[in-house]
Amino acid sequence: MDLSQVSDVVILRLPMYVRALSQLLDAGSEVVDSKTLGRLIRIAPAQVRKDLSYLGKFGKQGQGYSVPYLRDELRRILGLDRRWTACLVGVGNLGQAIIDYPGFVPGGFSIVAAFDSDPELVGKSIGGIPVRPMSELDGTVEASEITIGIVAVPASQAQSVIDRLVDAGVQGILNYAPVAPHVPERVILRNIDPVLSLQSMTYYLLQGSRPD
Amino acid sequence: MDLSQVSDVVILRLPMYVRALSQLLDAGSEVVDSKTLGRLIRIAPAQVRKDLSYLGKFGKQGQGYSVPYLRDELRRILGLDRRWTACLVGVGNLGQAIIDYPGFVPGGFSIVAAFDSDPELVGKSIGGIPVRPMSELDGTVEASEITIGIVAVPASQAQSVIDRLVDAGVQGILNYAPVAPHVPERVILRNIDPVLSLQSMTYYLLQGSRPD
DNA sequence: CAATGTGAATATATTCACAGCG
DNA sequence: CGCTGTGAATATATTCACATTG
Incomplete structure (x- = not known):
């Protein structure tokens, strides 16, 4: 087959x-x-x-x-009979919810590292995971053999964070930022974009009230 | 046209x-x-x-x-030249991140009410929105003319919450729970399911290492 | 003359319908 | 028999290629 x-x-x-x-x-x-x-x-x-x-x-x-x-x-x-390791970049509200989300582990995924550029957050521990400075990203991805990068930073930073993750060696990106990022062919990208989902929904909601 | x-x-x-x-x-x-x-x-x-x-x-x-x-x-x-009102059901980690997410408002959406079944949460205010008991759902949806329900409850409760929102009169559902809910034909459903996204990603990640 | 708008051509995806197997 | 597995038929979606127009 x-x-x-x-x-x-x-x-x-x-x-x-x-x-x-x-x-x-x-x-x-x-x-x-x-x-x-x-x-x-x-x-x-x-x-x-x-x-x-x-x-x-x-x-x-x-x-x-x-x-x-x-x-x-x-x-x-x-490939769900193996465990996949991911890191999270961006530990704001959304990032914290992602770390604490109980669905990834049974799904086969472990978030093993988290990074943020905010010095206030760095050093803290969220859901048992220490928040590291961005400077440690490349080294940690390599050392921990992280294959997936989860991006929960503001739109303005998303592309550069993704570039950095790709350079560090991740093979897949789960992007929560509301942008259409560029990644090399070999990298698999998935976007999570609830606003786009809602914005196409409204088209159909309008149908009920649109004058034909 | x-x-x-x-x-x-x-x-x-x-x-x-x-x-x-x-x-x-x-x-x-x-x-x-x-x-x-x-x-x-x-x-x-x-x-x-x-x-x-x-x-x-x-x-x-x-x-x-x-x-x-x-x-x-x-x-x-x-229909993005109007403002659309939504309510949120489930004010856990994910729900709180949804309320605080700054992207919905510029996108055209206002979350005007929040509901939770946890008595610990009810009465508190999250991001300026008071958390109401589930018993107030039907009345609030009608009174505030809420057209969209955002569902951030555990999988086990998702279908019954969605049924309730539909009965209360919402026309669209944005579902974050990892289930494939049933809704009547007239209701527009959008699912946000990052675990499914990752689980198809791994198929391709495997390609690099799969023995051909 | 550069870029749209669009039929025609192609490629993908879904559904049908039934032969064949347990 | 009841269901899978699958070619063939149909339906959707994308891409091509060019006539048209500001």
């Missing part, structure tokens, strides 16, 4: 399958069919089967998919 | 254009061409022109687009 050709939209959906399968597992289900799995994440059954077919043959005709088996396979394919 | 047929992907991109145009305006640019605008948000020039062509004819051949004019038109189309 040639994974390198699987398209991006499919890969983006895989974590949703993993999450749904984990739920099913917790609920004690042994098998699941594409209809049920699809309903959990609001994806058509044919789409579920097609997505999975790009990765292998995981099901049994007439029965469905083994919940624990399919979950493990998808987790392995996504 | 029939806006009701414009596809979702196009609408999702419009706020990015608005943001880029606002930057250009701040920088003093009067006109912009599709190449420059596209470069700012990493979209191909032909895509920029095609997207805009679904909404009208905003440019001048040989010149480009008037920055202030195009920005205003897009803002109007998205």
